[in-house]
Amino acid sequence: xxxxxxxxxxxxxxxxxxxxxxxxxxxxxxxxxxxxxxxxxxxxxxxxxxxxxxxxxxxxxxxxxxxxxxxxxxxxxxxxxxxxxxxxxxxxxxxxxxxxxxxxxxxxxxxxxxxxxxxxxxxxxxxxxxxxxxxxxxxxxxxxxxxxxxxxxxxxxxxxxxxxxxxxxxxxxxxxxxxxxxxxxxxxxxxxxxxxxxxxxxxxxxxxxxxxxxxxxxxxxxxxxxxxxxxxxxxxxxxxxxxxxxxxxxxxxxxxxxxxxxxxxxxxxxxxxxxxxxxxxxxxxxxxxxxxxxxxxxxxxxxxxxxxxxxxxxxxxxxxxx
Amino acid sequence: xxxxxxxxxxxxxxxxxxxxxxxxxxxxxxxxxxxxxxxxxxxxxxxxxxxxxxxxxxxxxxxxxxxxxxxxxxxxxxxxxxxxxxxxxxxxxxxxxxxxxxxxxxxxxxxxxxxxxxxxxxxxxxxxxxxxxxxxxxxxxxxxxxxxxxxxxxxxxxxxxxxxxxxxxxxxxxxxxxxxxxxxxxxxxxxxxxxxxxxxxxxxxxxxxxxxxxxxxxxxxxxxxxxxxxxxxxxxxxxxxxxxxxxxxxxxxxxxxxxxxxxxxxxxxxxxxxxxxxxxxxxxxxxxxxxxxxxxxxxxxxxxxxxxxxxxxxxxxxxxxxxxxxxxxxxxxxxxxxxxxxxxxxxxxxxxxxxxxxxxxxxxxxxxxxxxxxxxxxxxxxxxxxxxxxxxxxxxxxx
Numbered sequence: 085x086x087x088x089x090x091x092x093x094x095x096x097x098x099x100x101x102x103x104x105x106x107x108x109x110x111x112x113x114x115x116x117x118x119x120x121x122x123x124x125x126x127x128x129x130x131x132x133x134x135x136x137x138x139x140x141x142x143x144x145x146x147x148x149x150x151x152x153x154x155x156x157x158x159x160x161x162x163x164x165x166x167x168x169x170x171x172x173x174x175x176x177x178x179x180x181x182x183x184x185x186x187x188x189x190x191x192x193x194x195x196x197x198x199x200x201x202x203x204x205x206x207x208x209x210x211x212x213x214x215x216x217x218x219x220x221x222x223x224x225x226x227x228x229x230x231x232x233x234x235x236x237x238x239x240x241x242x243x244x245x246x247x248x249x250x251x252x253x254x255x256x257x258x259x260x261x262x263x264x265x266x267x268x269x270x271x272x273x274x275x276x277x278x279x280x281x282x283x284x285x286x287x288x289x290x291x292x293x294x295x296x297x298x299x300x301x302x303x304x305x306x307x308x309x310x311x312x313x314x315x316x317x318x319x320x321x322x323x324x325x326x327x328x329x330x331x332x333x334x335x336x337x338x339x340x341x342x343x344x345x346x347x348x349x350x351x352x353x354x355x356x357x358x359x360x361x362x363x364x365x366x367x368x369x370x371x372x373x374x375x376x377x378x379x380x381x382x383x384x385x386x387x388x389x390x391x392x393x394x395x396x397x398x399x400x401x402x403x404x405x406x
Numbered sequence: 407x408x409x410x411x412x413x414x415x416x417x418x419x420x421x422x423x424x425x426x427x428x429x430x431x432x433x434x435x436x437x438x439x440x441x442x443x444x445x446x447x448x449x450x451x452x453x454x455x456x457x458x459x460x461x462x463x464x465x466x467x468x469x470x471x472x473x474x475x476x477x478x479x480x481x482x483x484x485x486x487x488x489x490x491x492x493x494x495x496x497x498x499x500x501x502x503x504x505x506x507x508x509x510x511x512x513x514x515x516x517x518x519x520x521x522x523x524x525x526x527x528x529x530x531x532x533x534x535x536x537x538x539x540x541x542x543x544x545x546x547x548x549x550x551x552x553x554x555x556x557x558x559x560x561x562x563x564x565x566x567x568x569x570x571x572x573x574x575x576x577x578x579x580x581x582x583x584x585x586x587x588x589x590x591x592x593x594x595x596x597x598x599x600x601x602x603x604x605x606x607x608x609x610x611x612x613x614x615x616x617x618x619x620x621x622x623x624x625x626x627x628x629x630x631x632x633x634x635x636x637x638x639x640x641x642x643x644x645x646x647x648x649x650x651x652x653x654x655x656x657x658x659x660x661x662x663x664x665x666x667x668x669x670x671x672x673x674x675x676x677x678x679x680x681x682x683x684x685x686x687x688x689x690x691x692x693x694x695x696x697x698x699x700x701x702x703x704x705x706x707x708x709x710x711x712x713x714x715x716x717x718x719x720x721x722x723x724x725x726x727x728x729x730x731x732x733x734x735x736x737x738x739x740x741x742x743x744x745x746x747x748x749x750x751x752x753x754x755x756x757x758x759x760x761x762x763x764x765x766x767x768x769x770x771x772x773x774x775x776x777x778x779x780x781x782x783x784x785x786x787x788x789x790x791x792x793x794x795x796x797x798x799x800x801x802x803x804x805x
Binding site for chain 2: 295372
């Protein structure tokens with residue numbers, strides 16, 4: 085049993101099977117919300133109200149012709165989708181689902197997760213770099229430029245709850261408001277929460293931060309040359325990244341998913357969908373901003389705001405408030 | 407071109423182009439240092455086809471020059487023919503013609519606003535603006551029976567009258583539209599992320615704009631005060647009270663301001679036209695099918711700018727020559743030039759800011775020299791043989 089358990093964790097829950105189902109569901113929610121905000125209907129035909137559309141999209145891509153461009157590095161070109169997906173799925177294993185500590189949780193897993201969440205971006209950059217097309221190259225450089233813009237504010241924002249809880253373990257951070265009895269630490273971290281949301285949006289490369297794959301400018305960005313299975317893996321990676329990103333923000337800023345299987349599961353559902361809802365609102369409310377505007381916005385506003393938040397938390401903690 | 411400059415091809419197929427056209431941009435990092443354009447992928451031979459049809463058939467052919475300003479081309483043409491035939495168009499006919507002109511401007515500018523929003527990734531505005539553009543399309547459908555090619559013009563007037571019920575209905579729909587338009591005008595000129603993308607981008611200084619003879623909203627946004635409706639009034643514009651909107655920022659923001667201003671002006675004009683609609687005939691009686699020998703040039707302010715038609719008649723039922731100068735032709739070179747100095751991200755919106763319509767513009771493409779074989783041109787037969795050989799060799803497919 086002890087041998088089977090980790091395999092079940094990896095394959096079923098909270099590993100691949102769970103993440104596949106839940107992330108495609110979240111994509112459907114996102115598409116529906118986005119469509120309603122634009123006075124459209126969104127997906128309708130596959131399954132109830134089009135709920136299976138994201139799954140259908142991915143399966144369709146799996147059966148499409150898979151082309152590797154003549155000048156591209158075949159090995160790197162094929163490796164990148166797998167690497168990116170593997171990294172985010174691994175990060176997903178650390179989601180602190182329900183009451184018990186995730187089996188692989190340890191002191192410092194927050195840093196591991198942050199590291200794992202950076203890998204898909206690098207994979208995307210390398211994917212564009214090795215596909216030798218001008219659009220891919222421009223997209224790839226934009227991916228990297230954008231990474232340097234949002235990564236620091238993202239880290240600073242996620243550092244705040246860690247400082248509050250005095251721990252580097254995601255599970256401990258998420259239950260801190262309940263174990264310490266100081267539930268009001270949640271509202272005082274609102275600035276970091278906003279920064280984390282915006283930077284997650286940038287990590288997901290969605291409007292207003294979707295410059296790397298702006299279709300009207302650079303066709304598909306780094307993914308221009310991708311097709312078939314490899315594109316499907318990249319799409320799945322984006323979905324899982326949205327799930328993992330929003331689950332972590334919910335865990336760190338919204339008090340986690342404690343309370344047993346049912347209550348914890350319900351909290352996971354509600355809180356993650358809430359984060360996805362906020363991400364959809366951001367996506368619907370803005371135009372795409374230019375790469376230079378992203379960099380200046382990140383460093384002029386997001387980074388200082390997250391530093392101010394950190395300062396507030398440090399002062400409160402220094403005075404022994406929590 | 408030094409080593410660090412990359413040439414990126416945009417077109418003939420690219421997501422931001424709605425019709426085929428080719429642009430080559432030399433980029434240095436993200437900055438554009440050189441730009442070239444090439445058109446000619448969409449030639450349909452309409453001018454030549456006009457020479458084989460009579461004047462009435464030409465109207466329907468010219469209606470299909472453009473999918474958006476279909477009424478513009480027919481009006482420009484019938485005005486030229488009416489001038490040659492020395493016809494007097496009844497006032498009610500002129501008013502109805504002008505009404506369709508302004509409705510067309512309204513839906514064309516709304517379409518452009520949606521496209522512009524889409525080019526900078528503001529898809530919510532795109533969807534909502536296009537939803538409300540449908541209201542204008544509905545009015546046009548009710549008036550003419552068609553959404554796009556209204557087929558309402560004829561030589562000597564218009565083909566359909568409007569009833570009192572339609573008259574009321576148009577005013578009612580216009581009321582709804584005006585409320586919604588206020589919101590889009592507000593968003594289009596003040597939403598920070600949208601304005602951040604368009605302010606100071608795609609600069610075309612006033613002097614350069616005048617030199618390059620740009621027309622329409624593109625010129626008016628560069629403080630060149632031209633508008634055929636005021637400078638050389640046709641149809642019912644002489645009797646209308648309207649402002650010509652100009653702006654001096656010379657960038658895409660200015661083009662948005664000018665276009666949304668014109669939307670508001672169009673609404674006012676439509677109301678004036680409907681309230682002052684004279685009684686009487688809608689088409690001149692007894693129009694001959696033959697035009698006397700002569701020539702005429704007709705100018706028309708299409709939504710995209712000045713549309714010029716030249717018609718030469720030789721006394722028969724068929725025109726001897728029809729020449730169409732679509733507004734995009736006048737604007738395209740200036741638009742390509744205005745991109746230089748901007749970033750790669752600004753290419754789509756800068757080109758789209760003139761509301762390009764390539765199928766109206768394209769005339770003829772001649773391949774002067776085949777690159778591989780010197781002066782020879784690849785024939786259709788050779789091209790077919792090459793395709794068969796290629797698939798046979800590379801894919802194992804036998805035809």
